[in-house]
Amino acid sequence: MAAKFITLDGIDGAGKTTQLNVIQEWFTAQQLPVVFTREPGSTPLGEQLREIVLNPASKMTPKAETLLMFTARQQHLDDVVFPNLNKGINVVCDRFTDATFAYQGGGRGLPYAQIAALEQWVQGDFQPDFTLILDVPLEVALQRIERSREKDRFEQEPAEFYRAVRETYLQRAASQPQRYAVLNSNREKEVVRQDIFNLLNQLFER
Template identity: 50%
Template structure:
């Protein structure tokens, strides 16, 4: 699927610091004269934000969680992402489908084939142009999460859950090294953002 705009996603375990860098990515692109839309998953639309509240705060079966994630993603694509890309805007999203492979497959243990089937149905071959994966050891991420805010349902998971999530993210990066670029989130914000700028310059 070829569209005039570009789609950039930011990924990582909770506490990796990716949300800190969303604004930097958007501001950098705007300085290059791009129209930029910043969004997030789950969320990004009125329906998606309603589903986000359920996903973050209501207990549910793992399969229900996965289906709601993709329901929110379908609406996100139809209502916001694809129309913005079609008019030439650049869309920057805090999480996308790589998070489903990391959290629902790696973390929850749902078979990757089931997630791939939903991905094929909902996305029809559509994928980000660039994914920035902020990697950090789980113990560092846990320290950051505990000092940030009240924990949601995912952030309350045990350390072993986040070990599996991180491993799944890194496996995705090894399988798609041109799209998924791993950044060491232990480095200073300035150092990480210098690397982000270099990657954005290659894309722009």
């Protein structure tokens, strides 16, 4: 079976990083090769850009922000994603282009068509084989962010921003149900974990 590119997405606090550990556990148990990456990031340039875009002190227009996301993405694809997939190693990424549609499109209000044009330029027709959207109600996400850490530049945005971000994820998932699974992440971590195991078993025909 060809190596797969799997992405994990959803609003801040939905539990992506938490459930990445579960995905890692599954790959280890199955003895399948995998690398874990994140966007923006996972290359020296990408990690530098991540610092900039997440830093609350950074000022930039929505278009500049979007270009930085795609800059990091281009480097990540060429340096990490494509070489690994070509070697037969699966790649699991914490956030990908769905996040750009959700945050810069839904959240910041950039037209989706402009983001789609950059997507085409950077990725061509390359898309994740599968995308897991972790979903929680807005209030739950905001509570989790509040509790868990210092807020980054996005996490300082008002609730309406996050409402639009979440809506965009759900719309995109609904428009292409074969590529997405939306998981209710407002349940015990163990329950979400079992769903993820089931999905991965299906996806890899285990």
